[in-house]
Amino acid sequence: MAGVRVTLGRFARGLLPGVLPTLAAALGGALLVLNLAAITRGVVPGGVVVAVPTLLILIAAAGLAGLTVVEVGRSGGLGWRAAARAALAAGQRRPVAVLACAGVVALVAALGMMIIPVLVPVLAGYAIFAMHAVARRLPAQ
Structure with a gap:
């Protein structure tokens, strides 16, 4: 039971201070997705030359956000x-x-769009667990 108490305490301490950074990261990610959608639809000039770096920036930002969590x-x-x-x-x-x-992050986003919205917080918990497992198991260079 002490493990659950410690985990909930960490979660509570990190939740409120993390609201603004989370909102900023979500807004930035949404703007990058909108930008990528506009580029790929031809609304914004640039085509593949601009779409590929934008996608790479989006991937790096999502990964760094996960590592930050x-x-x-x-x-x-x-x-x-x-x-x-x-x-x-x-x-x-x-x-x-x-x-x-x-x-x-991409898998969770895709699953979040496919499931019942009530289950999204459960999915977020699995995502946090998965990112911890990924970060722990990857070998150091």
Whole structure:
């Protein structure tokens, strides 16, 4: 029971300070998705030359956001800025971790669009668990 209490305490400590960074990341991600959609539909000029770097930026941002969530959990729910710096450093050391976390985020986003909205918080919990597992199991370089 102590493990559940510790986990819930970390979650509560990290939740409120993380609302603004989460909203900023969600807004930035949504703008990148809208930009990518506009580029691929031909509404905005640039075509593939602009779409590919935009997609790569979106993938990197999603992966770094996932690694940041992992770092917040590792720090006990404290310090979103420090967690973001640690995630960036970890991503530079292990770029495959960024790609793996981006894959988890993409899978969760796809599943979130397909399931009942009431189950999205459960899916978010599985996503956090999956990102922790991915970050832990990838070998250090």
